[in-house]
Amino acid sequence: MSEASNRIAVVTGAGTGVGRAASLALMRVGFTVVLVGRRKEMLEETSRLGDNVGKSLPVTADMTSPESIAALFKRVQDTYGRLDLLFNNAGMGAPAVNFEDLPLEQWQAVVNTNLTGPFLCTQHAFRIMKDQTPRGGRIINNGSISAHAPRPYSSAYTSTKHAITGLTKSSNLDGRKYDIAVGQIDIGNAATPMTDRMVDGPGVMQPDGTMKHEPRMDAKAVGDAVAYMATLPLDANVLFMTVMASKMPFVGRG
Helix, strand or coil: CCCHHHEEEEEECCCCHHHHHHHHHHHHCCEEEEEEECCHHHHHHHHHHCCCCCCEEEEECCCCCHHHHHHHHHHHHHHHCCCCEEEECCCCCCCCCCHHHCCHHHHHHHHHHHHHHHHHHHHHHHHHHCCCCCCCEEEEEECCHHHCCCCCCCHHHHHHHHHHHHHHHHHHHHHHHHCEEEEEEEEECEECHHHHHHCCCCCEECCCCCEECCCCEEHHHHHHHHHHHHCCCCCCCCCEEEEECCCCCCCCCC
16 A cells, blocks of 8 residues: 555545544545545535544545446546545435335435445446556445344345445455455444434334334544554455444344
């Protein structure tokens, strides 16, 4: 991997939550971070938060648009001439409805964002990383605890996160010949706007149908974990890492 002062990272979904925490952590360890998302104002806020720790470039892009993704990576190539890290983080869920009532268009929207988007981003990253000098780089996928176990009424989200595990394994294998290391971070109950419902109101639904509040952890812990994975030498790789709130209902029976 290139020297610390010249390492280039792309983080999708960088405007809020885990993406913002990871972007700031990567800036702190020396990456210039291309902040990617749909909302320019949120990306600019992340950039301002990182002004005192590192460099960044906000770029709006739509992870459901192949053309937008292609334009993003062309800009990275034209601006920096290389790419050292891709964090496939952007994602979405579908409304919590009975399995049989989930509309096809909602299913497809989740698949396009959570699976096809990372697939396309990984393809573009491969094309840059395999031809640059020094060759290679690293890709980290956001798998989520849902890559292991579902919540009620989450078929679309859970299916795509299980599929991300397959993408991680297959792209890791195919990236070996190019010195591209691919890993996955599975996150449970990071304190972000997306998980506010875990501590507000009635809480979140449990497998037995009851509603409960759940413990969360500071999203900074996730950002620091991503930075650790990102700063390993390319002859070492964290294939899978689970970072979760210590007391969340996952291990055991709840």
